[in-house]
Amino acid sequence: MNLVPKPAYPWPGVIRRYADFLPVTATTPVVTLLEGNTPLVPAPGFVRAIGGKFELYLKYEALNPTCSFKDRGMTMAITKALERGAKAVVCASTGNTSASAAAYAARAGLKCVVLLPEGKIALGKLAQALMYGATTVSIRGNFDDALRIVRELGETGLIEVVNSINPVRIEGQKTAAFEICDALGDAPDFHFLPVGNAGNITAYWRGFSEYLNAGKADTRPRMMGWQAAGAAPIVLGHPVEHPETVATAIRIGNPASWQGALTAASESGGAIRSVTDEEILHAYKLLARTEGLMVEPACAAPLAGLIQAVRAGEIPDGSLVTATMTGHGLKDPDTAIRVAGFEPIVTDATREAVASAIGLS
Numbered sequence: 004m005n006l007v008p009k010p011a012y013p014w015p016g017v018i019r020r021y022a023d024f025l026p027v028t029a030t031t032p033v034v035t036l037l038e039g040n041t042p043l044v045p046a047p048g049f050v051r052a053i054g055g056k057f058e059l060y061l062k063y064e065a066l067n068p069t070c071s072f073k074d075r076g077m078t079m080a081i082t083k084a085l086e087r088g089a090k091a092v093v094c095a096s097t098g099n100t101s102a103s104a105a106a107y108a109a110r111a112g113l114k115c116v117v118l119l120p121e122g123k124i125a126l127g128k129l130a131q132a133l134m135y136g137a138t139t140v141s142i143r144g145n146f147d148d149a150l151r152i153v154r155e156l157g158e159t160g161l162i163e164v165v166n167s168i169n170p171v172r173i174e175g176q177k178t179a180a181f182e183i184c185d186a187l188g189d190a191p192d193f194h195f196l197p198v199g200n201a202g203n204i205t206a207y208w209r210g211f212s213e214y215l216n217a218g219k220a221d222t223r224p225r226m227m228g229w230q231a232a233g234a235a236p237i238v239l240g241h242p243v244e245h246p247e248t249v250a251t252a253i254r255i256g257n258p259a260s261w262q263g264a265l266t267a268a269s270e271s272g273g274a275i276r277s278v279t280d281e282e283i284l285h286a287y288k289l290l291a292r293t294e295g296l297m298v299e300p301a302c303a304a305p306l307a308g309l310i311q312a313v314r315a316g317e318i319p320d321g322s323l324v325t326a327t328m329t330g331h332g333l334k335d336p337d338t339a340i341r342v343a344g345f346e347p348i349v350t351d352a353t354r355e356a357v358a359s360a361i362g363l364s
């Protein structure tokens with residue numbers, strides 16, 4: 004096993020870094036924004052606050068070029084679309100896929116169409132799709148409706164689908180598991196992550212498995228996937244017609260990679276479970292205040308799950324635990340401002356007024 008990480012700089016993006024594990028050749032026209040190489044941030048303050056005695060590292064995917072993990076899969080999807088001669092791409096999205104598709108399509112000079120559930124997209128994500136110039140369609144329906152329409156559009160052969168039903172998306176996203184193993188020198192004992200359409204848990208399990216088979220890791224983690232209670236089809240065992248959660252990124256009632264999630268959980272000895280919106284918002288704030296890391300609400304689902312698991316005594320002392328923080332907190336400023344718990348103090352513009360307002364006088 005190679006315990007020595009390769010030099011991080013100059014970082015060439017995930018396709019060139021992990022080309023041996025990806026369906027590309029020397030002539031593939033790589034479209035990259037130099038995604039990947041995101042930090043694995045230790046989170047001892049959070050662990051202390053939840054009464055754990057283990058090591059926790061957060062894969063901070065917020066630091067990708069469009070501020071979510073989607074860029075790993077999108078560099079592959081847009082690269083392969085270009086290689087096949089596509090002129091236009093389309094996706095359904097709860098926000099992050101559309102931001103990423105729009106950015107990579109802009110870079111490749113491809114037309115991009117995104118279908119979004121009207122009124123259920125975090126503000127920053129909508130701003131991204133519009134700024135990158137994607138044709139943005141808000142449908143009166145949810146993500147599952149949008150994905151159904153996108154599948155139908157894809158069947159015309161006139162436009163390439165870049166949702167994770169496109170298998171190269173999963174290929175790109177598995178590189179996050181490689182990076183975790185490269186950084187730690189082996190796989191962790193547990194990996195926690197949010198589950199929506201279930202592409203990412205499928206991708207991580209493939210990544211950990213391929214690294215084990217290639218002799219680059221000695222073990223694989225137990226995969227712990229977390230859905231929001233109001234959008235927990237895999238936990239319930241049936242599709243949810245009207246999914247609802249504050250974590251709009253994972254507001255999905257009929258995940259495309261359902262089977263992949265079940266396989267990851269069962270083969271790894273892990274589980275797919277759910278947490279309530281209240282638990283999500285608690286973990287969301289706790290992370291910001293104990294570690295100085297602001298993530299979007301979906302990322303707090305696995306953190307809330309970790310709190311559950313600690314309470315249930317399921318994380319042995321000394322364990323090595325990793326969790327994916329899939330998207331940046333600034334993508335959803337409305338939720339942050341709504342739940343932060345306080346507002347700016349308005350004062351006159353004098354030292355005395357400020358001193359009095361902050362209790363210094």
Ligand code: F0G
Binds near residue numbers: 073095097198199
């Ligand atoms: N976290 C964030 C921030 C997401 O945007 C998503 C999915 C997930 C977790 C769940 O990942 O779908 O692979 O299980 N967002 C998709 C989108 C659905 O359209 O941006 P998953």
